[in-house]
Amino acid sequence: MKICFLVNLSGFGGLEIQTILRAKDCFDVGYKPIVVVRENTRSERFAKELKLPIENLKVVNSFEFTHLAQIFKRHSIDLCIVPKTNLLPIALLGRKFSNIKPKIIFYQQMQSGIRKKDPYHNLIYKNLDGAIVLTSIMAKMLIETTNIPPKKVFVVPYGVDWEKFQKEKPNKVENRKLFEIPENKFVIGCIGRVEPLKGQKTLLEAFAKANIPNSILVFAGTIDDQKYFKNLKEKAKSLKIAEQVIFNEFTFNVPKLMSVFDVFVMPSLSETFGLVLIEAMASSLPVISTNAGGVPEIVDDKINGFLFEPENSEQLSQILTLFYNDKDLANRLGVNALEKVKIKFDYQKNVSKFFEVCEEILFRK
Numbered sequence: 001m002k003i004c005f006l007v008n009l010s011g012f013g014g015l016e017i018q019t020i021l022r023a024k025d026c027f028d029v030g031y032k033p034i035v036v037v038r039e040n041t042r043s044e045r046f047a048k049e050l051k052l053p054i055e056n057l058k059v060v061n062s063f064e065f066t067h068l069a070q071i072f073k074r075h076s077i078d079l080c081i082v083p084k085t086n087l088l089p090i091a092l093l094g095r096k097f098s099n100i101k102p103k104i105i106f107y108q109q110m111q112s113g114i115r116k117k118d119p120y121h122n123l124i125y126k127n128l129d130g131a132i133v134l135t136s137i138m139a140k141m142l143i144e145t146t147n148i149p150p151k152k153v154f155v156v157p158y159g160v161d162w163e164k165f166q167k168e169k170p171n172k173v174e175n176r177k178l179f180e181i182p183e184n185k186f187v188i189g190c191i192g193r194v195e196p197l198k199g200q201k202t203l204l205e206a207f208a209k210a211n212i213p214n215s216i217l218v219f220a221g222t223i224d225d226q227k228y229f230k231n232l233k234e235k236a237k238s239l240k241i242a243e244q245v246i247f248n249e250f251t252f253n254v255p256k257l258m259s260v261f262d263v264f265v266m267p268s269l270s271e272t273f274g275l276v277l278i279e280a281m282a283s284s285l286p287v288i289s290t291n292a293g294g295v296p297e298i299v300d301d302k303i304n305g306f307l308f309e310p311e312n313s314e315q316l317s318q319i320l321t322l323f324y325n326d327k328d329l330a331n332r333l334g335v336n337a338l339e340k341v342k343i344k345f346d347y348q349k350n351v352s353k354f355f356e357v358c359e360e361i362l363f364r365k
Contacts, residue, residue, distance in 0.1 A: 001031040001355075001362065004071065004080040004102065006087050008057045008064070012042035013193065013222075014275060015109045018158060019083040022107070024050045025351045034075050036068065068094030077102040079362055083109060088124050103129035103362050111138050111272040111293060115145045122147045130361035132156050132354065134273040135294035154357045157297075158275045159350030162282035162341050168259040169284065176260045179218075179248065186215040186324060189261030189285075191254065191276045192268065194223040194247075199267030199290065199310065200232055206267075206316035208239040212324045217241070220248040220257060258283040263323050263330065269310045271295055278345045281305070281337035286330040288319050298345075304336035 005023040007016055020043060026033040032053075037044040039056045047054050055075075058067045068090055071077070080102045082091045091104050106128055116125070125146040131153045133139050139153045168175065176183050188207065192198045200219060207217045223229045229247075236242040251257055254276070258264070264280035266289040271277075273294045280287050281298075287305035289295050299305040306322075308315040323330045 001359065002076055002078050003031055003033050003358065004075070004077045005033060005035045006057075006068070006080055006082045006091055007035060007037050007043050007047075008087060008090070009043065009084060010038060010041060012046070015083055016043045017046065018109060018275070019081065019107060020047050020050065020052070022081065022351075022354065023047070023052050026355070027052065029351070029355055031355070032075075034071065034077070036071060063093075065090045065093035066097060069096075069098035072098040072100040072102055076100060079103050079105060079358055081105050081107050081358075083107045085112070088128070092124060092127050105129060105358065105361055106131040108133045108138060108142060109272065111141060111270075113141055113145065117145070117147060128152065129364075130154065130357070132357055134158060135297045137294055137297065138272065152361075154360075156354045156357060157345055157350055158273060158278065159345050159347035160275070160278050160282045160341060161347045162338065162345075165255045165258060165279060165282040166284070166338075168255045171256070172259050175256045179257060179260055181218060181246065181260050182216065184214070186212055186263075187261050188212075188215065188217045188263045188265060188320065189220070189258070189280075190218070190265050190267065191220045191257065191279075192266065193221045193250075194219065194229050194232070195225045196228050197269050199269050201235060202311050202313045202316065203265055203267040204232060204235050204239060204241070204245070205313035206320060207244075208241050209313060209317035210320040210324075212320060215324070216244045216246060218246045218248065218261070220251060222250040254279050255283070258285065261285055263288065263320065265316070265320075266290065266295070267310075267316065268292070274298060278341055282341045282345075284334035284338045286323050286333040287337060288316065288323075298340075300336075300340070304333055304340045306333075 003026050007019050023033040023035045035047045035052050035054045036057050055071050080091050125148040134157050139155050143150050236245045264285045264287045266277050270292040290310045291307035292310050301307045306319045
């Protein structure tokens with residue numbers, strides 16, 4: 001099976017990373033991937049680092065799809081995986097103008113909710129061969145907001161290699177030194193892009209209200225919004241917690257970073273899926289997250305983590321205090337969290353399911 005992964009995007013976040021990782025999985029399971037990327041982008045560099053075959057999509061007479069049609073033909077592509085809606089027309093037109101007619105699969109990783117039942121979108125979704133989404137709520141929303149037939153929509157969550165995270169647990173002291181985090185502190189961690197929708201402001205407020213002895217708050221992530229980042233630092237100063245708050249840059253070494261935390265918080269206003277939440281659970285951490293988006297399909301409230309309402313810093317502060325005071329509860333939640341990951345979010349199981357769906361779509365008449 002020859003699969004084209006259309007990642008012709010200028011940005012580089014979770015969507016691009018995960019799509020390129022599926023291309024790496026494709027190679028690892030014995031299929032033949034081609035990653036189509038823009039030249040001189042982080043996506044191109046990442047694909048090259050993974051030693052994946054790539055093609056740069058060139059504009060031919062102002063029409064990208066004509067070059068994509070050539071790529072389809074040159075590599076005899078069977079399937080084209082498209083991770084973003086604005087790339088769907090390019091893929092569909094590329095197929096139309098190619099002698100090779102690959103099946104087109106929409107790999108939706110971001111929840112939209114926007115109604116798309118106008119003639120233009122009806123034409124696009126009618127001509128898709130399938131869609132892979134991350135959660136049941138995403139499947140429901142895609143079916144309700146477009147004309148795609150329900151039988152064409154499949155749910156396949158992200159997975160994590162939980163053994164990598166477990167291997168770092170004994171290295172907590174060593175890894176705290178690596179990230180320059182004091183050894184004797186109660187560490188609350190938050191990983192995610194620094195932007196308003198990620199809710200770091202709510203966590204700052206909750207941390208200040210909880211006033212947990214000998215504690216620090218560690219943020220890690222790419223700074224997408226410099227103004228918001230500056231406001232966060234000013235907020236920490238006004239709350240008189242600036243010396244207890246650390247901002248680290250984005251790192252691919254998530255297993256090591258997770259091992260330094262005692263509690264993990266994802267305070268996003270809404271989150272389609274929340275891979276970082278599963279990574280925290282794979283580390284056996286007690287997790288706290290907003291009760292929004294696809295999170296309730298990951299965290300079972302008070303069983304393998306706690307949920308709180310978006311922007312409710314008072315509720316979040318109470319849960320932080322509870323975890324600090326009740327170590328047995330925190331440990332029990334961490335054990336349950338790992339079990340949930342093993343059952344539902346194991347990397348190899350979900351990779352296998354992803355390509356089983358691809359094969360089903362490819363051979364469906």
